[in-house]
Amino acid sequence: MKAHSFTYERPSNVLEASRLLAEASGEGRVLAGGQTLGPMLNMRLAMPKLIVDIGGIHELKTVEHFVDRIVVGACVNHAVFEDWIDPTPLGQLLSRAGGSIAYRAIRNRGTIGGSLCHADPNADWVTTMSLLEATLLTASTKARRQLPMSEFMLGTYSTALNPDELLVAIDIPKISSEARWGYYRICRKVGEFPEALGAVIFDQPRKVGRVIAGGMNGRPLSLPTVAEFVAATGKTPELPEVEKAIQESEPGFDSVDLRHHAVAVRRAILMALA
Numbered sequence: 001m002k003a004h005s006f007t008y009e010r011p012s013n014v015l016e017a018s019r020l021l022a023e024a025s026g027e028g029r030v031l032a033g034g035q036t037l038g039p040m041l042n043m044r045l046a047m048p049k050l051i052v053d054i055g056g057i058h059e060l061k062t063v064e065h066f067v068d069r070i071v072v073g074a075c076v077n078h079a080v081f082e083d084w085i086d087p088t089p090l091g092q093l094l095s096r097a098g099g100s101i102a103y104r105a106i107r108n109r110g111t112i113g114g115s116l117c118h119a120d121p122n123a124d125w126v127t128t129m130s131l132l133e134a135t136l137l138t139a140s141t142k143a144r145r146q147l148p149m150s151e152f153m154l155g156t157y158s159t160a161l162n163p164d165e166l167l168v169a170i171d172i173p174k175i176s177s178e179a180r181w182g183y184y185r186i187c188r189k190v191g192e193f194p195e196a197l198g199a200v201i202f203d204q205p206r207k208v209g210r211v212i213a214g215g216m217n218g219r220p221l222s223l224p225t226v227a228e229f230v231a232a233t234g235k236t237p238e239l240p241e242v243e244k245a246i247q248e249s250e251p252g253f254d255s256v257d258l259r260h261h262a263v264a265v266r267r268a269i270l271m272a273l274a
């Protein structure tokens with residue numbers, strides 16, 4: 001099958017891109033790396049009248065380092081993170097997450113912003129940015145907004161973005177050099193989305209302890225009781241304890257899926273404590 005016909009625009013700045021989207025009155029669609037939208041167009045799961053290709057906007061491809069945070073443009077490719085030579089815990093975590101996605105050809109084109117805007121619950125950046133409590137910076141012709149990750153992703157394939165709004169950048173708080181993290185994905189076949197994801201961070205100097213289960217039925221699930229147990233004891237909880245915590249927050253998984261999620265979380269904790 002081939003894509004339905006559409007008008008193609010390649011603006012050179014964010015203002016022009018948001019103006020084009022506003023003029024399309026909900027019939028426009030942003031194209032970033034095209035790794036998800038391309039197949040959707042070909043299968044006619046998406047039939048926009050206008051495609052706004054943001055791949056030529058320089059502002060969206062920058063990475064800015066500040067004392068307490070990194071601001072990453074929405075069009076930074078997964079491969080940029082994979083190749084990142086940054087020995088800090090944050091640099092290593094971002095490199096692990098970016099390098100875990102699909103395979104190199106997809107990582108060369110797919111973008112962090114495209115992944116977050118598509119809001120697939122099994123996406124690596126969705127789990128990682130939830131773990132890091134990133135803030136998403138957006139722009140439309142009317143306003144610029146800052147949305148915490150928890151407010152940006154509303155559910156499966158659903159975000160708080162308006163039809164004329166672009167994701168511009170992701171503001172990621174830095175973690176301390178003593179922080180310990182773990183990232184574990186259960187994936188049957190190399191190059192595919194993971195079925196379950198565990199992501200944890202324990203950053204004592206900043207008093208941060210977070211345990212996240214990804215690949216759920218919607219937004220990533222935070223497991224504060226598990227995080228508190230690890231922070232207080234320095235031990236990894238047993239599998240039934242993790243299963244119980246997941247089930248209490250998000251009931252309805254069958255025993256196999258529940259086990260997958262609990263194993264991913266537990267192995268991420270083991271990795272952080274190793």
Ligand SMILES: Cc1cc2nc3c(=O)[nH]c(=O)nc-3n(C[C@H](O)[C@H](O)[C@H](O)COP(=O)(O)OP(=O)(O)OC[C@H]3O[C@@H](n4cnc5c(N)ncnc54)[C@H](O)[C@@H]3O)c2cc1C
Binds near residue numbers: 111
């Ligand atoms: C075979 C295969 C395996 C994959 N495996 C994994 C995996 O293991 N883990 C994983 O996380 N991902 C995986 N992916 C997805 C991949 O990471 C994509 O790159 C990503 O989901 C979309 O990024 P993109 O830049 O290609 O976005 P696009 O396909 O261009 O766009 C995706 C959606 O986001 C919207 N959009 C894009 N950018 C913006 C923006 N700045 N503002 C507003 N809206 C925007 C588009 O309109 C579209 O709706 C896989 C994809 C494939 C094809």
